[in-house]
Amino acid sequence: MRNIIKRIIHPIAKIGFKTYFSKPRKYKFENVEAIVHPGVFPPHLTISTKILLNYLKTQSLKNKTLLELGCGSGIISLFAAYQGAIVTASDINPSALQGLKVSSSKSDLHISIRYSDLFENLTNMRFDYIIINPPYYPKEPKNIKEEAWFCGSNFEYFKKLFFQLPEYVKKDNCVLMILSQDCEIKHIESIASKNNLSFKSILEKKVVGETNFIFKISINEEFN
Numbered sequence: 001m002r003n004i005i006k007r008i009i010h011p012i013a014k015i016g017f018k019t020y021f022s023k024p025r026k027y028k029f030e031n032v033e034a035i036v037h038p039g040v041f042p043p044h045l046t047i048s049t050k051i052l053l054n055y056l057k058t059q060s061l062k063n064k065t066l067l068e069l070g071c072g073s074g075i076i077s078l079f080a081a082y083q084g085a086i087v088t089a090s091d092i093n094p095s096a097l098q099g100l101k102v103s104s105s106k107s108d109l110h111i112s113i114r115y116s117d118l119f120e121n122l123t124n125m126r127f128d129y130i131i132i133n134p135p136y137y138p139k140e141p142k143n144i145k146e147e148a149w150f151c152g153s154n155f156e157y158f159k160k161l162f163f164q165l166p167e168y169v170k171k172d173n174c175v176l177m178i179l180s181q182d183c184e185i186k187h188i189e190s191i192a193s194k195n196n197l198s199f200k201s202i203l204e205k206k207v208v209g210e211t212n213f214i215f216k217i218s219i220n221e222e223f224n
């Protein structure tokens with residue numbers, strides 16, 4: 001039923017969203033605000049960003065180091081900085097990074113903003129929290145905007161991410177990834193597993209018929 005409704009609403013909604021997001025739009029959570037520029041992942045449209053924000057609200061972030069890997073609008077980074085975390089935000093989308101620069105200076109929140117393809121420009125850094133809301137649909141992205149949604153037809157994003165990630169997963173830190181029931185969770189988990197990483201669901205949230213899961217990623221015990 002959910003799929004039938006989606007199939008009917010999707011084409012109409014797509015035109016409306018395209019027009020609406022052709023201009024910079026604000027996204028507010030609690031006391032922080034991000035400007036979402038055209039071509040940047042709009043957190044208004046999906047529930048994943050909001051679920052992560054609500055989860056982070058329950059954590060004591062003061063003086064904790066936090067990386068938002070693939071920050072998009074950076075609303076998660078802005079909120080974490082507002083909560084007292086020492087934040088690094090990275091992305092490959094220059095409009096996202098430029099937009100976050102403006103949002104953070106407007107809110108007077110310090111965030112270290114970096115261009116980085118996954119961990120490429122984050123080597124030798126250690127974080128208490130790493131937050132990942134990944135592109136998860138298996139299709140080749142045609143442009144920088146689509147990199148927010150598509151992970152490559154053979155899950156290349158995840159293959160590269162999980163190859164690099166073990167170096168950043170520590171016994172005492174928290175690496176979190178949100179995934180929806182709409183994506184191929186089992187397949188993504190199997191790529192992680194090939195790199196000695198395991199998923200543990202720490203939060204499950206159903207909104208409008210779609211369940212999202214926050215997974216904590218750890219190194220498999222025998223390799224720790």
Ligand SMILES: C[S@@+](CC[C@H](N)C(=O)[O-])C[C@H]1O[C@@H](n2cnc3c(N)ncnc32)[C@H](O)[C@@H]1O
Pocket residue numbers: 041042043048049052068069070071072073074075076090091092093096116117118132133134135144147148149157
């Ligand atoms: C689903 S969006 C999430 C944005 C933001 N974290 C949020 O929750 O609203 C995924 C983000 O990852 C970025 N991204 C995709 N591939 C990346 C890569 N190889 N390295 C860094 N960021 C990447 C996209 O540009 C996009 O901003």
